[in-house]
Amino acid sequence: MPVHQKNDLLRFTPKGIYCEQADVYIDPWRPVDKALITHGHADHSRWGHKSYLATESAAPVIQYRLGKINIQTIAYGKKISINGVDFSFHPAGHIIGSAQIRVAYKGEVWVASGDYKLENDGISEAFESVKCHTFITESTFGLPIYDWKPQQEIFADINAWWRTNASLGKVTFITGYSLGKAQRILNGLDHSIGKIYTHSAVENINEVIRQQGVSLPSTNRIHKDIPSKDFESNLVLAPPGALNSSWMKKFKPISIGIASGWMALRGARRRRAAERGFVLSDHVDWKDLNTVIKATEAERVIVTHGYTKVYTQYLKEQGLQAEAAQTEFTGENLEGENIPSIDNSTTPNQ
Amino acid sequence: MKRFAQLFAQLDQTTKTLKKVEHLVSYLNEADDDDKLWTIAILSHRRPKRTVKTSLLRIWASEIANVPLWLFEESYHVVGDLAETIALMIPAKTQQHTKRLTDWINIIKALDKKDEDYKKAVVLDAWSGMDYNERFVFNKLITGGFRIGVSQKLMMRAIAQYEGQEENAMAHRLMGNWTPDTITYDELIRSENPLDDISKPYPFYLAYSVESEPSELGEISEWLLERKWDGIRGQVIIRENQVFVWSRGEELVTDKFPEYHSLGLDLPNGTVIDGEILPFADGKPLTFNVLQTRIGRKNITKKILQSAPVILMCYDLLEHDGKDIRNLPLRERRKLLVQLLKDHDTKGICQLSEGVAVENWDAAAVERSRSRSLMSEGLMIKRLDSEYKIGRKKGDWWKWKIDPLTIDAIMLYAQSGHGRRANLFTDYTFAVWDGENLVPFTKAYSGLTDKEFNEITKWVRKNTKEKFGPVRSVNPELVFEIAFEGINASKRHKSGISLRFPRMVRWRRDKPAKEANTLNDLKKMLELYG
Ligand SMILES: [Zn+2]
Numbered sequence: 001m002p003v004h005q006k007n008d009l010l011r012f013t014p015k016g017i018y019c020e021q022a023d024v025y026i027d028p029w030r031p032v033d034k035a036l037i038t039h040g041h042a043d044h045s046r047w048g049h050k051s052y053l054a055t056e057s058a059a060p061v062i063q064y065r066l067g068k069i070n071i072q073t074i075a076y077g078k079k080i081s082i083n084g085v086d087f088s089f090h091p092a093g094h095i096i097g098s099a100q101i102r103v104a105y106k107g108e109v110w111v112a113s114g115d116y117k118l119e120n121d122g123i124s125e126a127f128e129s130v131k132c133h134t135f136i137t138e139s140t141f142g143l144p145i146y147d148w149k150p151q152q153e154i155f156a157d158i159n160a161w162w163r164t165n166a167s168l169g170k171v172t173f174i175t176g177y178s179l180g181k182a183q184r185i186l187n188g189l190d191h192s193i194g195k196i197y198t199h200s201a202v203e204n205i206n207e208v209i210r211q212q213g214v215s216l217p218s219t220n221r222i223h224k225d226i227p228s229k230d231f232e233s234n235l236v237l238a239p240p241g242a243l244n245s246s247w248m249k250k251f252k253p254i255s256i257g258i259a260s261g262w263m264a265l266r267g268a269r270r271r272r273a274a275e276r277g278f279v280l281s282d283h284v285d286w287k288d289l290n291t292v293i294k295a296t297e298a299e300r301v302i303v304t305h306g307y308t309k310v311y312t313q314y315l316k317e318q319g320l321q322a323e324a325a326q327t328e329f330t331g332e333n334l335e336g337e338n339i340p341s342i343d344n345s346t347t348p349n350q
Numbered sequence: 351m352k353r354f355a356q357l358f359a360q361l362d363q364t365t366k367t368l369k370k371v372e373h374l375v376s377y378l379n380e381a382d383d384d385d386k387l388w389t390i391a392i393l394s395h396r397r398p399k400r401t402v403k404t405s406l407l408r409i410w411a412s413e414i415a416n417v418p419l420w421l422f423e424e425s426y427h428v429v430g431d432l433a434e435t436i437a438l439m440i441p442a443k444t445q446q447h448t449k450r451l452t453d454w455i456n457i458i459k460a461l462d463k464k465d466e467d468y469k470k471a472v473v474l475d476a477w478s479g480m481d482y483n484e485r486f487v488f489n490k491l492i493t494g495g496f497r498i499g500v501s502q503k504l505m506m507r508a509i510a511q512y513e514g515q516e517e518n519a520m521a522h523r524l525m526g527n528w529t530p531d532t533i534t535y536d537e538l539i540r541s542e543n544p545l546d547d548i549s550k551p552y553p554f555y556l557a558y559s560v561e562s563e564p565s566e567l568g569e570i571s572e573w574l575l576e577r578k579w580d581g582i583r584g585q586v587i588i589r590e591n592q593v594f595v596w597s598r599g600e601e602l603v604t605d606k607f608p609e610y611h612s613l614g615l616d617l618p619n620g621t622v623i624d625g626e627i628l629p630f631a632d633g634k635p636l637t638f639n640v641l642q643t644r645i646g647r648k649n650i651t652k653k654i655l656q657s658a659p660v661i662l663m664c665y666d667l668l669e670h671d672g673k674d675i676r677n678l679p680l681r682e683r684r685k686l687l688v689q690l691l692k693d694h695d696t697k698g699i700c701q702l703s704e705g706v707a708v709e710n711w712d713a714a715a716v717e718r719s720r721s722r723s724l725m726s727e728g729l730m731i732k733r734l735d736s737e738y739k740i741g742r743k744k745g746d747w748w749k750w751k752i753d754p755l756t757i758d759a760i761m762l763y764a765q766s767g768h769g770r771r772a773n774l775f776t777d778y779t780f781a782v783w784d785g786e787n788l789v790p791f792t793k794a795y796s797g798l799t800d801k802e803f804n805e806i807t808k809w810v811r812k813n814t815k816e817k818f819g820p821v822r823s824v825n826p827e828l829v830f831e832i833a834f835e836g837i838n839a840s841k842r843h844k845s846g847i848s849l850r851f852p853r854m855v856r857w858r859r860d861k862p863a864k865e866a867n868t869l870n871d872l873k874k875m876l877e878l879y880g
Contacts, residue, residue: 016781026489144417244773266362266434266486271766271820275363309426317418 009085009110009135010101010303012325014296017112017136019103022082026048026101026112029328036087037062037113039098043330046204053080055089057095057125057212061179062209066291076125092332093127095180096209096281100163111296112136114332117281118288119151120188121184123214127292135298139306140283140331141261148261148285161257161276166233176259178239180282183209185237186260197231199238199247206225210344227251241252243272253254261285264333283332293320305329353380353481354389354451362499370500374508382453383535390528390538392496393505394686400494401461402469404432407493410470411436414477427486433489434850435485439486440477447479452530456494503601521602522549522594548589552622552668552676554738557730564731564750565711573678574734575714576704577726578749579663580638580836581628582645586662587669588613588621590871597627606650609699611661616696620672623700624738626663630701632843635725638850639838652870657704662701664691665730668738675737714750721752722879727835728752752849754833755875757782757867758858762790764810767803773802775810775822778854780832782845784869788826791845791872792834797854806857829858829866837876842874847872 011018016035024034039053040061042167045054047156054073060074075297084106089099092114094214100113111132111291120126129135147328149273153194158174165172170332172194176185178201184204196219198206203221207291210216220226222236228250240258247255262268269277283290293301300321303312308324315322360373371595391397391525412422422439430436431700449457454476460851461469474771476488490496510517522545523538560567567573583598593614595604607627625663629636634771640658644650668676691702705728708714718729727752736746767776777795781788798806806828813825 143425143428144415144421144428145435147438147442264438267427267430267820269363277363292639305430307424312420314418314421 008106008331009108009134013151017327019085021070022087022103023084023313024053024063024082024087026103027114028310034317036091036101038101038112038330039095040065041095041115043328044114044285053087053096055099056312058099058248060212061097061205064204073145082198090130091125091128092122093124095124096183096212098124100130108133108136111174112170113138113292115140115283115329116292117284118292119148119248121151121282122187123183124180124282129292129295130161131295133295134300134302135296135299136302136304136325137287137289137293138283138329138331139303139308139311140310141285142289142303142307144286146261146281146285147168147263147287150190151184154259154280155190156255157276157293158185158259158278159190159193160190161181162189162235165255166194169232169253171231171233172256172257173238173248174233174235174257174259174278175238175240175243175307176280178205181259181280182206182237182239183216184282186219186254189217189235189321191217193235195234197226197234197236198243201239201241220347243274281332305331351449351451351454351480351484351487351869353450354385354486355376355481358387358487358498359483361498365499366649367504369509369652370504371511373501373627374505375512378512382450382572384530385450386578387533387535387538388452388455389536390505390509392491393500394500394502394524394573396529397494397496398455398491399462399511400461400751401458402492404471404493405512406469406553406628407432407436407468407473407489410473411440414441415439415473433486433493433495436477436489437482437485443477443479443481445479447476447484447594455491455530495710501599501601503599508597509539515809516546518550518600519546522546522604524603525602537581544590545592548592549595549602551585551587551588551600552674552738554583554585554598554600555747556598557732557744557749558744560731560748560750563711564714564748567731567748569709570708570714572734573706574730574732575717576685576703576723576730576732576749577706577724578634579628579703580627580628580725580727581635581660581663584627584662585611585668586610586623586625588617589619589672591619595627600670606644606647607660608655610662612698613696615692617690617700618671621690622664622669623664624666624668625667625700625703628663630661630663631659637836638840639836639848641688645763655724661698662700664700664742666738679730679735679737682732689851696769699834718750718752732806752860754855755837755879756831756833756834756855756864757875758829758861759791759873760788760826760863760866761824761830761833762826763786763792763821764806768797773806773807774800780828780830781826782867782869783864789845789869791847791869792832792849792852793844794830794832794854797833797858802857827863829861829863830854831856831858837877837879845869845872847876 015030015032016025018025024036026031026036027038027044028035029046033050033069035049036053040058045062047066052069056073056075059071063071074089076089076091079086086104088102090102092098092100094115094117100111103110103233109132113128113136115138116127118127162172176182182202198219198221206216206219231251256274257276257278258272258274259278259280261283263277264279301315301325312324357373357377361370361545408422412419425430426435477485480488506521507517536832549579552814586743587595591614593611595607595610605647629640644654644658664687667683672684691700706717708717721728731748733746758784760783761778763779764775765777779790779793781790810822810824814822816823832852833855834849834852838848840848
């Protein structure tokens with residue numbers, strides 16, 4: 001099934017999702033003139049475009065990560081017209097500032113949703129359903145084996161684990177990527193148990209987000225002068241990339257936990273040899289994915305990163321027009337910080 | 351069941367043996383005797399038999415999960431485990447069952463020969479009252495494929511610790527054909543058992559590799575040279591007409607080697623021999639591969655006994671006439687061993703590991719170089735005056751192994767490692783050229799430095815062609831020197847060969863992929879050494 005049909009409002013090109021009528025790209029993975037950015041994760045907001053447009057609350061992190069760029073911001077729900085095409089950004093609930101981008105032209109409506117989740121985490125602007133004719137969706141966890149528990153349950157597990165570790169004088173070491181997951185974990189932690197220490201990559205993002213006026217629990221940035229005994233019974237929050245690095249050596253005795261949707265699978269848990277895997281994702285699970293698609297009332301769905309083939313087939317059986325599209329989005333990544341998987345584009349300031 | 355499911359999850363999440371034992375002990379402290387017994391049974395591969403076809407479980411699960419069967423199958427493909435797929439996919443529990451492990455096993459056993467509707471009702475009710483871990487364990491029990499990463503030895507250690515008993519004195523209790531239906535926990539573990547004492551082995555004395563030239567060991571006449579046989583180091587105990595066979599891992603393996611059972615009649619009581627459990631036929635050792643087909647099997651069939659027969663290649667005598675003689679010098683112990691084997695006909699089961707008679711170290715080197723053709727791994731060098739010590743000790747016993755075989759191969763697939771190296775790509779699949787094609791022939795994990803693994807991990811990320819779950823296919827560019835101890839013909843492998851102990855010795859940055867070895871090179875090695 002060809003993904004670029006001639007008259008499509010949005011087309012999948014080698015540079016990214018392209019709107020020809022407006023001559024703009026959404027989350028392009030190759031340098032372009034005008035980029036509309038759904039959110040600040042590295043696989044969606046890349047370096048090298050001439051101009052960027054993102055929501056007001058997404059912009060600070062994007063600027064922090066990409067350095068000096070030409071960026072304009074837009075409020076959620078506000079319309080901007082480019083050559084007759086109306087664009088507006090709507091909350092995606094994925095991370096702070098994340099948006100679904102609605103594209104409307106001559107009565108036809110498309111939504112490129114980027115990454116999204118339904119559960120309100122208290123930091124990201126809560127997901128809002130947008131009706132459209134064609135919906136572009138991720139399918140990172142688009143199989144019925146992924147069924148998230150409410151976050152309160154996960155946080156209760158994390159806090160109980162921390163409490164046990166604390167009683168044994170152990171350092172509780174938990175990973176989640178520094179933009180989004182880390183702040184969500186922070187918000188869910190029970191601060192009465194002990195102190196929270198953060199890896200610099202996490203703390204840098206925390207600072208950016210605090211400056212936006214979002215209040216986050218107080219944290220302590222880790223630096224080399226902190227004596228190792230200070231960490232005992234306390235918690236260290238770090239990005240996945242820090243796992244097994246020499247940086248970790250000073251945390252002893254340690255109990256390691258990983259927070260990721262992939263922790264739902266036993267194989268993934270075992271391979272990482274973490275003591276605890278917490279199933280916490282900033283993407284929709286199977287049930288929510290289907291709920292969202294139904295709510296858009298879209299007749300046509302284009303499935304990007306994830307289990308695209310299988311999910312497309314499922315949608316077809318549900319009577320929708322569905323097709324899979326090739327992109328360079330990576331979804332939730334266990335190895336690092338949403339590293340662009342194919343090209344080597346670097347992000348300065350990281 | 352909740353507690354057993356928790357134990358399973360705990361054991362599953364740690365690779366540290368100490369932790370595993372700790373979890374087992376605290377489980378034993380909490381479980382009742384029935385559950386303890388079943389847990390021991392499951393951990394020693396005494397599983398209840400399957401009473402429900404997996405095809406039915408798939409259909410029921412996809413039905414209540416409200417997904418088409420093909421999507422269930424696709425999901426199963428991703429998860430790679432049926433019990434887990436079902437546990438993940440079916441709807442959340444609507445009640446909480448409180449039955450014990452033993453109760454559930456009895457329920458599962460009772461399903462045998464019941465009709466499909468009845469089975470379905472029982473299984474769906476079970477699922478509806480269990481959380482994820484319980485369901486997973488229940489599914490494992492009902493599909494009959496339960497494997498838990500705990501060795502017999504670890505389990506024994508935990509039981510001994512819990513019971514306040516000595517580990518080696520208890521190991522024999524788990525042997526034999528018991529099932530939870532024929533015995534109670536008390537009878538199995540706590541009853542007075544005279545075998546506790548007579549089964550006890552001596553700790554093994556292990557050798558270090560020679561550090562420099564063996565000639566530096568001095569006068570060759572002070573040393574006994576023997577072939578280093580390629581089997582499983584073992585200790586055979588004959589006391590009170592009973593035979594016990596221990597492997598070097600201090601696991602009791604009497605059941606696995608029925609060949610030795612007649613030694614209880616053929617050798618005098620109070621005899622303990624240190625030797626090699628060696629696959630052997632027509633007067634010659636067979637390759638280790640043959641033995642491998644026997645290890646890990648629960649049932650030793652007639653067919654296996656015929657295709658993979660073993661003898662005991664005797665190295666040393668530790669107990670003679672019921673007396674511990676480990677502090678006698680080796681030359682005395684050997685004399686007694688030789689005499690023992692002369693006086694008693696074991697019908698070829700016990701054979702003396704003959705000394706290699708040489709005049710000097712140069713001649714010894716020549717003998718060592720013949721090792722491969724004799725199916726041996728090299729030479730053992732033992733001081734004739736040495737006592738039989740405990741554990742790995744330097745000074746008196748040395749092994750002088752032959753150099754490994756090597757081949758230059760191309761990395762084809764990469765997979766991330768375990769534990770400390772879970773974030774690095776450390777497990778590789780290698781290929782050699784077959785004309786224009788690359789034929790994968792082995793995997794290897796170890797042998798490089800962390801720095802090299804780091805560098806290769808970066809390279810893998812940039813050079814990934816395709817991802818299959820955790821495995822990535824990469825551009826066939828990097829060449830590694832692979833060392834291995836042996837090579838065998840194998841029908842299971844596409845290349846037709848399998849290697850023993852393959853590992854990377856060097857990253858050949860100097861070699862372009864086209865200069866790697868070929869399948870023909872491997873076949874030549876197979877002809878020479880296979
Ligand atoms: Zn994202």
